Structures are given as structure tokens and as C-alpha cells.
Amino acid sequence: MTDKYKRTIGRAESNTIQVNYEDVSEHHAIVYVEGRELIIEDLNSTNGTFVNGFRIKKVALKPEDKVSIVKHPFDVIPIFKKLMLEPEFNDYSSEFNSLKKVYDDYQTEKDRIVKEGQRKLSLKKFMIMSLPVIVFVSLYAFFSGDGSRGVFFFPVYIALNSLLQATAMFLTTDKKRDEKLKQAKINFNKKYKCPRCKTYQLSKEWELHRDDKQCPNCKAVWAKEYIPEF
Numbered sequence: 591m592t593d594k595y596k597r598t599i600g601r602a603e604s605n606t607i608q609v610n611y612e613d614v615s616e617h618h619a620i621v622y623v624e625g626r627e628l629i630i631e632d633l634n635s636t637n638g639t640f641v642n643g644f645r646i647k648k649v650a651l652k653p654e655d656k657v658s659i660v661k662h663p664f665d666v667i668p669i670f671k672k673l674m675l676e677p678e679f680n681d682y683s684s685e686f687n688s689l690k691k692v693y694d695d696y697q698t699e700k701d702r703i704v705k706e707g708q709r710k711l712s713l714k715k716f717m718i719m720s721l722p723v724i725v726f727v728s729l730y731a732f733f734s735g736d737g738s739r740g741v742f743f744f745p746v747y748i749a750l751n752s753l754l755q756a757t758a759m760f761l762t763t764d765k766k767r768d769e770k771l772k773q774a775k776i777n778f779n780k781k782y783k784c785p786r787c788k789t790y791q792l793s794k795e796w797e798l799h800r801d802d803k804q805c806p807n808c809k810a811v812w813a814k815e816y817i818p819e820f
């Protein structure tokens with residue numbers, strides 16, 4: 591299939607695509623398939639080949655790229671349209687399928703962080719609620735008449751200690767949880783992208799993206815047996 595998509599571009603008649611302008615070199619550039627990419631390569635032309643305004647030597651093209659031979663626009667869409675129908679070029683369903691695990695793992699991780707936060711919160715509540723009991727017991731011990739200062743100071747120590755710990759947890763736990771959730775989301779977003787262009791960010795449930803059948807950005811096929819649309 592590879593040779594079917596080879597295009598030589600230049601002023602010479604022997605090119606697949608003749609671009610007949612003075613500033614275009616005889617053999618200016620070549621477009622070809624390499625692996626699962628459409629490549630454009632400049633053949634050391636005098637005035638250059640440009641992709642999105644940048645002079646290039648060799649780059650992999652995307653359908654939305656603006657290509658020009660010197661300043662003459664060269665439309666890559668017709669090549670892409672045919673190429674996208676080639677399963678060996680455009681079928682990203684197995685890579686896309688592996689994103690299901692990425693999505694599921696993220697949900698599990700989120701649940702785990704939230705539950706862990708709830709456990710800490712319960713402990714914090716318990717400690718705050720136990721304070722009055724400790725104070726009461728210590729006051730009772732002090733005034734109950736046996737007069738032992740030791741019995742008084744020990745519960746006061748525990749009460750203060752619990753108060754400090756509870757305050758510390760109150761100030762830190764939720765922040766830590768939010769920070770963990772934020773980090774998990776950042777890591778998830780890095781992986782949850784279109785496997786081909788890696789620029790299209792997925793955000794919905796995996797199944798909903800699969801129903802889209804193809805990447806809205808690069809048109810890679812996500813669901814097998816699907817014929818891409820432009």
C-alpha cells in the first residue's frame with residue numbers, strides 16, 4: 591500500500607505532482623507513508639517546503655496541517671482521505687481499547703483517595719468529640735476529693751495533645767486529599783488522550799468516546815470496523 595501514496599513534487603515533468611513555478615525546484619519535495627505516518631520531506635530545494643509556516647526538512651503530517659511548496663499551497667487532505675480508509679494506517683482501536691483500563695484505574699484511585707479522606711475525617715471527629723469527656727473526667731478527678739494532682743495533670747495532657755492533633759489534622763487532611771486528587775487527575779489526563787495525535791484530550795467515560803468511533807482531531811479510528819468520516 592505504501593507506494594500508492596508516494597507523491598513527488600517539483601517543477602520537473604517527471605514528478606507525480608508538477609508545480610510549475612519559477613521558484614519551485616525541479617525535484618522539490620516528496621510525500622510518502624512511513625509506518626503509520628504520512629511524511630513530507632524536502633529534497634534540498636532552493637526555496638523550501640513549509641508546514642504551518644515553518645520551513646521543514648522532514649515531518650509527519652496531520653490532516654489539518656497547512657503545507658506550501660515555497661509559497662504555493664499544497665493540499666494534503668485528498669491524500670489523507672484515501673489513506674484514512676486503509677486499516678493498517680488508521681486503525682487505532684487496539685491502542686484505544688487499552689485506554690479503558692486507564693479510565694477504570696483512575697476511577698478506582700479517586701474512590702480510594704476519597705475513602706481515605708473520609709476515614710481521617712471520622713477519626714478527627716472522634717477526637718474532637720472525645721475532648722469534653724477527657725476534660726470532664728479530669729475535672730471530676732480533681733474535685734472528687736482524693737486530691738491527687740497526678741490524676742488531674744495526666745488527662746489535661748491527653749486533652750491538650752488530642753486538641754493539637756485534631757487541629758493539625760483539621761488544617762491538613764482535606765488539603766492533602768485535594769492535592770492527591772489533583773495529582774491523580776493530572777496523571778490521568780496525561781494518559782487519557784487520543785493514541786494517535788496525542789493532542790486530543792479525552793474527558794468522558796471510555797464507552798462514550800468509543801461511541802464517537804473516531805478522533806475528532808486526527809480522524810484515527812477508535813472502534814474497529816468503522817469507516818472514518820471527514
Ligand SMILES: [Zn+2]
Nearest residue numbers: 784787805808
Ligand atoms: Zn487524534
